[in-house]
Amino acid sequence: MSSSGPGNVGIVIVSHSPKIAEGAADMVRQMVGDAVPLAWTGGDVDGGLGTNVAGILKAIETAWSPAGVAILVDLGGAETNSEMAVEMLPEGRRARVLVCNAPVVEGAVIAATESSGGSSLAAVKRSAEEFYA
Amino acid sequence: MHDANANRAAQTFVPLTASAVLVNPVGLHARPSVKLTQCAKGFAAKIEIALAVDGPWTDAKSPVKVMRVKAPQGATLYFRVAGPDGKAALAAVLALVHDGFGEA
Numbered sequence: 016m017s018s019s020g021p022g023n024v025g026i027v028i029v030s031h032s033p034k035i036a037e038g039a040a041d042m043v044r045q046m047v048g049d050a051v052p053l054a055w056t057g058g059d060v061d062g063g064l065g066t067n068v069a070g071i072l073k074a075i076e077t078a079w080s081p082a083g084v085a086i087l088v089d090l091g092g093a094e095t096n097s098e099m100a101v102e103m104l105p106e107g108r109r110a111r112v113l114v115c116n117a118p119v120v121e122g123a124v125i126a127a128t129e130s131s132g133g134s135s136l137a138a139v140k141r142s143a144e145e146f147y148a
Numbered sequence: 149m150h151d152a153n154a155n156r157a158a159q160t161f162v163p164l165t166a167s168a169v170l171v172n173p174v175g176l177h178a179r180p181s182v183k184l185t186q187c188a189k190g191f192a193a194k195i196e197i198a199l200a201v202d203g204p205w206t207d208a209k210s211p212v213k214v215m216r217v218k219a220p221q222g223a224t225l226y227f228r229v230a231g232p233d234g235k236a237a238l239a240a241v242l243a244l245v246h247d248g249f250g251e252a
């Protein structure tokens with residue numbers, strides 16, 4: 016579910032479906048490699064489709080990097096729960112976690128590619144969001 | 149900041165150009181695009197690609213832009229590189245294309 020590379024922006028994948036989240040993470044690992052901290056989470060607390068704040072917080076912790084963390088989400092609740100999770104972070108970390116407005120799979124691969132080159136959190140987010148530009 | 153440095157570097161170096169034919173079966177699709185941008189990001193030089201000798205030129209360090217080029221197998225990929233490490237950068241990206249991005 017995770018692994019790390021110091022210094023590079025971490026990537027968190029949040030989907031209503033754990034299979035989608037895990038699959039997107041697989042794509043990132045295979046296409047981009049291991050130089051980027053990465054974690055995924057999906058499903059509600061009962062194991063159904065949905066997202067949960069605790070799971071997102073845990074994923075942020077797993078993918079944490081001093082350079083920050085970019086979160087890729089799918090629909091509605093994934094975004095609001097991710098924003099809630101960011102609000103619950105210690106104050107020093109809050110500003111270093113950003114939710115990207117990008118498609119979850121493509122955005123995760125692009126964000127990780129950008130991160131693997133040592134780019135800043137802002138550059139990682141900008142690159143992922145180019146998909147909708 | 150990095151881009152600004154690359155631009156400054158580009159201004160003081162004569163651009164190097166070269167081309168290579170895409171040999172891997174699906175062309176410059178997702179995975180090769182990621183490999184190309186990762187390779188390009190390893191250099192300070194400004195690195196651009198195009199499907200024609202006179203452009204339009206695309207920033208090789210932008211994964212989204214590189215994927216949008218949609219270069220098919222058999223296409224000739226043109227490179228324009230400018231910067232202090234331009235020579236090494238050009239050699240590295242050409243090697244990647246010649247090698248079929250490791251998947252030919």
